[in-house]
């Protein structure tokens with residue numbers, strides 16, 4: 001199974017990328033959707049939100065009044081954190097359940113608006129970031145979602161800056177041209193990287209045996225290996241040294257090679273890893 005994290009600022013085009021990848025065969029675990037389900041009418045999640053924010057966030061139909069709650073939390077960091085402390089653990093629980101139910105050859109795409117903010121990058125085999133200029137994003141949100149411009153800007157202010165998202169990006173998709181142009185680049189990503197990466201992981205195959213990690217990839221590869229094995233990987237002449245028994249390395253994207261070392265299964269991110277006692 002390959003776990004892909006997809007993120008981007010509000011209005012950047014995550015949903016557009018997600019629906020294209022889902023059309024190609026990815027199994028979508030959509031955090032925004034789960035965040036709605038866990039506070040649907042009658043759920044314990046909704047009861048917790050009402051206990052924290054009062055009856056004013058309930059509509060006459062017993063559903064959460066999302067615009068009212070949005071107006072309360074975007075612009076008030078403490079209130080937003082209170083809401084996140086209720087919703088995020090419930091979303092995580094559902095995401096884990098959905099992922100566990102996926103078949104072994106699945107490419108699972110987890111659409112997570114706050115992936116960079118909560119430091120989730122190293123939990124994925126690969127992180128895709130969609131990016132568009134702020135002015136473009138605001139224009140799309142006002143035009144297509146009827147979102148008032150101050151609301152769009154308040155949400156952007158509550159999210160990470162582009163630089164923070166770029167720092168966790170294995171793949172950066174700019175989305176300032178047409179949707180067709182975006183779809184074509186998503187198709188290339190699927191065909192040339194995600195499909196072979198998943199197959200390599202499943203078959204325990206290294207993409208480019210002996211290839212060294214690129215300097216620009218090193219911080220993300222180190223974070224991934226640290227997440228999987230614990231400890232702090234070291235870079236020695238381009239080869240990564242890391243402590244641990246290493247049983248988890250193969251499924252995490254670094255299968256064992258014939259010479260006993262490990263290598264990256266990702267065709268777009270080479271690495272050679274040596275386990276030290």
Ligand SMILES: CC(C)(COP(=O)(O)OP(=O)(O)OC[C@H]1O[C@@H](n2cnc3c(N)ncnc32)[C@H](O)[C@@H]1O)[C@@H](O)C(=O)NCCC(=O)NCCS
Pocket residue numbers: 009010011031032035066067069070073080083084087088091112113114155158159
């Ligand atoms: C405040 C709520 C009710 C507003 O609902 P609304 O229908 O207007 O927006 P929706 O949930 O569809 O989110 C749309 C976009 O807003 C942005 N956004 C949502 N929550 C947050 C947040 N906590 N911080 C920053 N941006 C956020 C994201 O880009 C998201 O894609 C809702 O966003 C919410 O419950 N947020 C808290 C849960 C959360 O953090 N969700 C995001 C991922 S799990």
Ligand SMILES: Nc1ncnc2c1ncn2[C@@H]1O[C@H](COP(=O)(O)OP(=O)(O)OP(=O)(O)O)[C@@H](O)[C@H]1O
Pocket residue numbers: 008009010011012013014015016017032113140141144145175176177178179182
């Ligand atoms: N390249 C594009 N050209 C024109 N419109 C676009 C383009 N990409 C996305 N859009 C439109 O902009 C809006 C925002 O895109 P999308 O819903 O994919 O963003 P998102 O990142 O998922 O936002 P959110 O954070 O709210 O989930 C949508 O209405 C979408 O159709």
